[in-house]
Amino acid sequence: MSEAVTRIQVAGTAGTEPYEVLVGRQLLGELGALVGPKARRVAVIHPEALAETGDALRADLAGQGYEAIAIQVPNAEEAKTAEVAAYCWKALGQSNFTRTDVIVGVGGGATTDLAGFVAATWLRGVRWIAIPTTVLAMVDAAVGGKTGINTAEGKNLVGAFHPPAGVLCDLAALESLAVNDYVSGLAEVIKAGFIADPVILDLIESDPEGARSPAGGHTAELIERAIRVKAEVVSSDLKESGLREILNYGHTLAHAIEKNERYTWRHGAAVAVGMHFAAELARLAGRLDDATADRHRTVLEAVGLPLHYRYDQWPKLLETMKVDKKSRGDLLRFIVLDGLAKPTVMEGPDPAVLLAAYGEVGQ
Ligand SMILES: NC(=O)c1ccc[n+]([C@@H]2O[C@H](COP(=O)([O-])OP(=O)(O)OC[C@H]3O[C@@H](n4cnc5c(N)ncnc54)[C@H](O)[C@@H]3O)[C@@H](O)[C@H]2O)c1
Numbered sequence: 203m204s205e206a207v208t209r210i211q212v213a214g215t216a217g218t219e220p221y222e223v224l225v226g227r228q229l230l231g232e233l234g235a236l237v238g239p240k241a242r243r244v245a246v247i248h249p250e251a252l253a254e255t256g257d258a259l260r261a262d263l264a265g266q267g268y269e270a271i272a273i274q275v276p277n278a279e280e281a282k283t284a285e286v287a288a289y290c291w292k293a294l295g296q297s298n299f300t301r302t303d304v305i306v307g308v309g310g311g312a313t314t315d316l317a318g319f320v321a322a323t324w325l326r327g328v329r330w331i332a333i334p335t336t337v338l339a340m341v342d343a344a345v346g347g348k349t350g351i352n353t354a355e356g357k358n359l360v361g362a363f364h365p366p367a368g369v370l371c372d373l374a375a376l377e378s379l380a381v382n383d384y385v386s387g388l389a390e391v392i393k394a395g396f397i398a399d400p401v402i403l404d405l406i407e408s409d410p411e412g413a414r415s416p417a418g419g420h421t422a423e424l425i426e427r428a429i430r431v432k433a434e435v436v437s438s439d440l441k442e443s444g445l446r447e448i449l450n451y452g453h454t455l456a457h458a459i460e461k462n463e464r465y466t467w468r469h470g471a472a473v474a475v476g477m478h479f480a481a482e483l484a485r486l487a488g489r490l491d492d493a494t495a496d497r498h499r500t501v502l503e504a505v506g507l508p509l510h511y512r513y514d515q516w517p518k519l520l521e522t523m524k525v526d527k528k529s530r531g532d533l534l535r536f537i538v539l540d541g542l543a544k545p546t547v548m549e550g551p552d553p554a555v556l557l558a559a560y561g562e563v564g565q
């Protein structure tokens with residue numbers, strides 16, 4: 203018996219079209235309709251790890267009458283570079299890709315960020331469809347239209363807001379994911395729990411071992427709940443003029459760690475350390491109760507996510523955080539919690555409190 207498909211709506215804002223995020227199994231039959239009759243060519247951008255999937259999608263689209271090409275890019279963060287974007291632009295140019303043609307990004311968040319960015323920039327914007335294949339990409343990266351690449355100076359420094367025409371989350375894809383990559387995505391699920399939907403935390407705490415596996419009893423519910431949090435936020439603030447900043451919980455320190463590690467850490471692992479830091483910051487500033495701050499440690503640790511980073515790196519991390527995208531001039535800004543599911547902005551924290559919070563995180 204086939205499982206039901208859940209459809210989550212994302213509203214169109216700032217002149218963009220609404221779209222749906224589908225969660226279920228055997229969703230690839232939906233792809234042709236999403237590509238639509240106006241397209242003649244389709245480019246499937248996929249990572250090396252998903253060469254077979256990329257080729258199967260290309261063959262399927264060719265069978266439906268499209269001129270379909272597959273563009274293979276490196277795995278993980280190595281794909282989020284200007285050089286790889288230029289390689290994709292070249293492939294599109296050589297295929298005579300026009301404004302009515304469509305890009306499909308299939309892979310983890312690194313691939314969907316890149317594919318969306320290529321779609322945003324090719325001919326100043328063509329349609330694209332996301333087929334996320336990691337937990338992280340399903341619950342976060344593929345939804346909301348933030349696309350981009352890294353530079354040596356920082357994470358996601360070049361990008362565009364360019365929402366997809368649709369998102370297909372086929373849960374079967376998660377079965378081939380390495381456990382570390384699966385668990386890394388739980389950091390963004392847990393983030394959604396702390397900022398908006400504490401039932402997520404209850405579900406994970408009720409069965410942390412199950413949460414680490416696609417076969418876990420709550421897998422579909424966790425993914426759907428986290429997508430709903432993201433969809434609701436981006437439906438009202440696509441371009442991050444206010445509310446959307448809450449999705450950056452834990453990311454100020456996380457992005458500094460990722461840059462410091464030259465993008466070899468998984469994003470979710472860095473976000474876990476970043477949320478631990480944000481919780482300690484809010485606790486030490488007298489804004490967050492001990493129980494909720496402690497809950498960060500227990501829930502992140504229960505699923506095997508890291509809490510700590512190198513103590514001696516603090517000066518470098520602080521310098522990077524000063525130019526985080528949320529900073530305004532010299533004003534350092536963090537998303538913190540005033541309580542469970544009560545995210546808010548902390549501006550210009552006392553340097554002594556920042557250092558003390560890092561004292562809990564650094565080792
Ligand atoms: N745009 C956004 O709103 C947003 C939100 C959150 C994160 N992100 C970005 O997402 C990226 C992290 O994404 P991620 O955690 O999915 O990592 P990832 O894309 O680096 O994927 C992790 C690894 O798994 C491989 N892989 C992907 N799917 C697979 C599958 N089904 N089976 C086997 N291997 C598979 C990938 O090729 C890669 O080697 C970061 O660059 C982060 O900045 C973006």
Ligand SMILES: O=C(O)C(=O)C[C@@H](O)[C@H](O)[C@H](O)COP(=O)(O)O
Binds near residue numbers: 447449527
């Ligand atoms: O969608 C958002 O907005 C987020 O902040 C979600 C984050 O999980 C994601 O990592 C995002 O790419 C970070 O964006 P950035 O603007 O801080 O680079």
Ligand SMILES: [Zn+2]
Binds near residue numbers: 342390453469
């Ligand atoms: Zn993130």
